[in-house]
Amino acid sequence: MSVQLRVDDLALGVRGGDTLVQHVSFELHGGTRTALVGESGSGKSLTVLSIAGLLPSAIEQRSGDIWLRGTSLASWSSARRRSLCGTSIGVVFQEPMTALNPVMTIEAQMLEARRRFTGGAADSAWVSDALGAMGFDDPRRVQQAWPHLLSGGMRQRVLVAMALAANPDVILADEPTTALDALTRSLVLQRLTTEASRGASVLLVTHDLASIETWADQVIVMRAGHVCECGPAAAVLNDPLHPYTAGLLACTPTLAGTGLVDLRTTVDADALARPVDGHGCPWWPDKGGYELIEVGNDRQVGVSREP
Amino acid sequence: MSSGHRTGRMLATAFLALVVLATIVTLPWTLSRTGENGTGPRTFEATHPVMALQSPSWVDPLGTDRLGRSLAARMLLGGGISLVVGVCAAGTALVLGTMWGMLAAMAGGRVDALAMRIVDVLYGLPSVLLVVVLAVALEGICERLSIESGTARMMLDLGALFVAIGAVGWLTLARVVRGQMLSLKTRPFIDAARVAGVGRWRMIRRYYLPHLAGPVLAYTALIVPTAMLAEAFLSFLGIGVREPLPSWGSLAASGLSELNPVRFRWWLLVPPCVLIACTLVSLTVLGEALRVRLDPRQADAA
Numbered sequence: 351m352s353v354q355l356r357v358d359d360l361a362l363g364v365r366g367g368d369t370l371v372q373h374v375s376f377e378l379h380g381g382t383r384t385a386l387v388g389e390s391g392s393g394k395s396l397t398v399l400s401i402a403g404l405l406p407s408a409i410e411q412r413s414g415d416i417w418l419r420g421t422s423l424a425s426w427s428s429a430r431r432r433s434l435c436g437t438s439i440g441v442v443f444q445e446p447m448t449a450l451n452p453v454m455t456i457e458a459q460m461l462e463a464r465r466r467f468t469g470g471a472a473d474s475a476w477v478s479d480a481l482g483a484m485g486f487d488d489p490r491r492v493q494q495a496w497p498h499l500l501s502g503g504m505r506q507r508v509l510v511a512m513a514l515a516a517n518p519d520v521i522l523a524d525e526p527t528t529a530l531d532a533l534t535r536s537l538v539l540q541r542l543t544t545e546a547s548r549g550a551s552v553l554l555v556t557h558d559l560a561s562i563e564t565w566a567d568q569v570i571v572m573r574a575g576h577v578c579e580c581g582p583a584a585a586v587l588n589d590p591l592h593p594y595t596a597g598l599l600a601c602t603p604t605l606a607g608t609g610l611v612d613l614r615t616t617v618d619a620d621a622l623a624r625p626v627d628g629h630g631c632p633w634w635p636d637k638g639g640y641e642l643i644e645v646g647n648d649r650q651v652g653v654s655r656e657p
Numbered sequence: 658m659s660s661g662h663r664t665g666r667m668l669a670t671a672f673l674a675l676v677v678l679a680t681i682v683t684l685p686w687t688l689s690r691t692g693e694n695g696t697g698p699r700t701f702e703a704t705h706p707v708m709a710l711q712s713p714s715w716v717d718p719l720g721t722d723r724l725g726r727s728l729a730a731r732m733l734l735g736g737g738i739s740l741v742v743g744v745c746a747a748g749t750a751l752v753l754g755t756m757w758g759m760l761a762a763m764a765g766g767r768v769d770a771l772a773m774r775i776v777d778v779l780y781g782l783p784s785v786l787l788v789v790v791l792a793v794a795l796e797g798i799c800e801r802l803s804i805e806s807g808t809a810r811m812m813l814d815l816g817a818l819f820v821a822i823g824a825v826g827w828l829t830l831a832r833v834v835r836g837q838m839l840s841l842k843t844r845p846f847i848d849a850a851r852v853a854g855v856g857r858w859r860m861i862r863r864y865y866l867p868h869l870a871g872p873v874l875a876y877t878a879l880i881v882p883t884a885m886l887a888e889a890f891l892s893f894l895g896i897g898v899r900e901p902l903p904s905w906g907s908l909a910a911s912g913l914s915e916l917n918p919v920r921f922r923w924w925l926l927v928p929p930c931v932l933i934a935c936t937l938v939s940l941t942v943l944g945e946a947l948r949v950r951l952d953p954r955q956a957d958a959a
Contacts, residue, residue, distance in 0.1 A: 402852050407765075436854025449849040453867045453952070462863065463853035512853055 352419070354380045354551040355401065355520045360414035362396050362405070362575075369412060371396050371575040373640050373652075378520060378551035383543065385562040385583065386555045387598070388572035394555045395444070397572075398522045401553075402441045403431035419519070436466035440518030442526040446506035450497035456481075457493040460512050467516035480511045483544075485537045503534045510538055514545060521545055521552045528557065539565050559602045563587045568648075571595045574635040577642055581649030591651045592632045593621035629653050666946045669939035676936060680736035687734035701730045702901040710915075713924050720924035722911065726901075732928055735903035739885045740936075742904070745819050746884035750826035751877045755869065757827065758834025759861070762842065773835065776828050788821045788891055814899060821891055822884045833876055834869055841868055871948040878944025882937035905929045 355378040363369040371393040378384055386394050399405050401416055403423075415424040418438060423431060435441070443449040451459055460477050468476075474493075481489035484507040497505060506526060513521065523542065527535040539561065542552045556562060562569065566583040571594065579592040590596040597617035622632055629643045630653040639655030687701055705725030713720045719728040761772035795817050804810050841847060841864075850864055889906020892898045898907060912926035 404848055404852060432851060432854070435852040439852070441849075441852040443845055443849055445845050449845040451846045451850065451864055454863065458863075459850075462850065462855050462859070465859075466854040509849070512849070516854060 352380050353377050353417075354419055355553075356417040357397070357401065358415045358417065360397065360400065360416065361412035362393070362400055362409055363412050365408055365410050369575065370409070371400075373642065374414070374572075374575070374577055375642060376570050376577065376580055378553055380519070380549050380551055381546055382567040383546050383552045383554065383565060384568040384570060385566035386553060386570045386572065387557065387559060387562070388578075389598070392572040393575040394572055395524055398441070398524050398553065398555055401520075402435065402439055402522055403428050404441070436463065436516040436518065438519055440513040440516070440521045442510050442513040442521070442523040444525045444528065446502050446509055446529065449509055450505055452497055454497075455493070456495055456497065456500075456508055459497075460493075460508070460515060463512040463515035480515065481508070484508070484511045484541060485534075503530050506530055507534065507538065510541060514541070517548075517550075519550055521550055522555075523552065524555045525557070526554070527561075535561065559587065559599060571598065576633060576635075576640055576652055577650070578633065578652045579650065580642070581647070585647060585649060591626060591645065591649065593618045594632070594634075596621070626651050626653050630655050662946075665942050669942040669946075672935055673939045673943065676736060676932070677740065680733055680740060683733050684737050687730055687737070701726065701734045701903060703727070710922060712922070719928055720922075722925060723915070728908075728924065728928070731903040731908060732905070732932070735905045735908050735929070736932065738898055738902065739888065739905040739933075742815070742818060742822070742888045742898070743881040743885040746822040746826055746887075747877050747880040749819060749823035750830050750880050751873065753823065754827035754830025755834050755873060758831040758836075759838055759865070759869075761831070762835045762838030769835075773832075776831055779824070780828055784821070784825050787824060791817050791821055811899075811902070818888060818891060818898065822887050825887075826880045826884060830873065830876055830880070833872055837869055837872055838865065841865060867951065870951050874951070875944045875948045878940045878947075881940050882933070885933060885936070905933050909933065 357374055357376050360371060360374040361369060362371040374393070374397055376384075386397070388394055396405070396409065400409075400411060403426075405411070415422050417423070418434065423434075450456075454462075457474065457477050460480065461473065464473055464476060477493050478489040481492050486492050486504070486507070492500065492504065492508070497508075500508065506529065510523075510526060513523070521542065527538055530538065535558070539554075542554065543565070546552050554562070554566070563583060569579075569581065569583045569586045570577055571579040571586070571592065573594050578594045579586055579590065586595060587599065590599060594617055622634055625631055626643070626645065630639070630641070631637070633640050633652040633654045637654035640652060641655055642650050642652050645651055703726060705721065708717070708721050708725040709723055711717055711721045711725075717727050717729060719732055722728055722731070757772060757776070761769045764772075795813060799810060799813065804813065847860075847864060850860060855864070885904075885906060888898060888904055889910055892904060892907045892910075898904045900907075906929075909926065909929040912922075912929060915922050915925045
């Protein structure tokens with residue numbers, strides 16, 4: 351399907367300070383599910399925030415561009431970008447406990463999110479349908495409730511329903527499943543899959559490598575603000591080309607093994623020194639000359655031009 | 658504890674309703690200057706030198722002052738004037754302070770810095786100086802326009818009073834609102850609403866204002882009694898409510914001057930003081946009740 355969102359050589363940094371994200375490029379196709387993985391602080395959330403136009407005032411976009419269905423957003427003001435929110439871009443936030451307005455009922459908040467789609471008409475029936483689709487047994491009761499009466503998992507499901515309220519083309523979900531139990535997590539992932547099957551592109555930031563292997567179509571691995579590896583989920587997770595991806599997978603806890611290993615020792619130093627397809631060694635934070643190269647089968651690896 | 662709160666709220670509401678009704682409804686009568694020939698109930702400015710400083714009796718339920726004026730009539734009119742002054746000053750402070758604080762916090766950066774430095778400078782100015790300047794300016798204006806006395810002069814005096822009290826009251830409120838807004842702006846649900854596509858005005862109306870209402874209302878309820886006390890002080894300086902017009906503040910002030918160890922003329926001092934205190938407590942109780950009411954987390958418990 352067509353490219354819904356293209357991030358092109360994005361660089362973000364602290365105003366007058368360090369560069370935090372560099373050379374980040376990827377594409378989201380309509381109807382696909384993409385997982386963005388990497389350790390904390392690797393720039394996943396910043397990338398998502400910059401797509402949504404929600405960067406904190408201390409962070410600036412240094413270079414690069416974001417294309418939404420062929421339209422460059424680089425020259426757009428933040429107010430104009432915000433007009434995209436809801437219908438074009440939907441965002442699910444990380445903190446379920448604080449992302450709901452404590453002085454509005456669930457129904458009122460969901461209707462605020464729905465206004466963009468309906469043009470202001472109250473749509474109470476839609477609220478209970480949307481909550482029912484998120485697995486609530488008693489949507490009518492949840493609808494009338496204040497946020498403080500709901501548990502964390504319930505709030506997170508409400509947030510997902512809100513982000514999807516105006517049928518956005520691109521859905522950005524920043525660790526929506528991190529604080530959830532297994533049952534709710536699979537429910538949220540299923541709901542996102544439904545959205546993908548209606549043609550939306552879903553970008554999920556997550557640490558949960560185990561469940562994305564079956565869920566995601568595409569995986570992007572980030573490390574220290576750079577893309578290490580990008581490609582089809584099954585291929586990347588079963589046959590990682592970048593030693594960092596392999597290390598990350600080795601650290602993932604499983605029921606069989608402990609998974610409690612030090613990432614620094616699991617990243618294979620020999621593999622880091624071995625060129626990929628004759629292009630250069632896999633990129634690592636202490637190496638310069640970063641480049642994201644194509645290695646066939648839709649796969650890309652970050653390599654270093656310098657020896 | 659909950660029933661205690663409810664009784665307090667009911668008492669406060671009943672008291673305020675009674676005071677407002679009693680003072681406002683009787684305004685046409687208390688303000689009228691007719692019937693000064695000694696027959697019928699006396700108006701606030703009808704003097705009776707023979708009956709000066711009488712203690713409460715059936716003729717004068719609250720006694721008389723040094724000029725023999727009926728204190729009951731003066732208390733009724735004074736209450737109306739004090740409440741109007743208090744409410745108007747609080748209203749001015751509420752509107753001006755909330756708008757100023759919100760604009761500063763929403764604009765951010767240099768606009769915010771400039772707006773807050775203006776508040777700082779106004780804070781630094783001694784309010785008495787401001788009042789004296791205002792009084793002199795007003796005197797000049799009245800001379801230029803040849804307004805000697807009467808209703809126009811009275812309105813000008815009251816207008817200057819509102820400016821003088823309002824000019825000070827909104828400063829703290831602007832700071833309170835700005836601080837609240839700054840902390841609100843960083844709350845994730847504001848970002849969440851923004852990406853859900855909620856427009857700027859709806860954002861202010863449905864997301865910012867309900868959160869500001871609690872602290873702002875609690876503070877505004879405190880401005881009313883402060884303004885009533887400030888009015889007493891300013892009237893003493895010769896701006897605002899002038900003799901023979903009474904207000905609770907100026908009645909209390911004149912009652913205080915009659916306080917001496919030889920004869921304690923309590924009826925001059927106690928009624929205005931008690932009424933000011935009760936109004937203050939009632940407003941505070943109601944302000945707090947309103948604040949709790951607006952917070953759904955506490956409204957359940959109440």
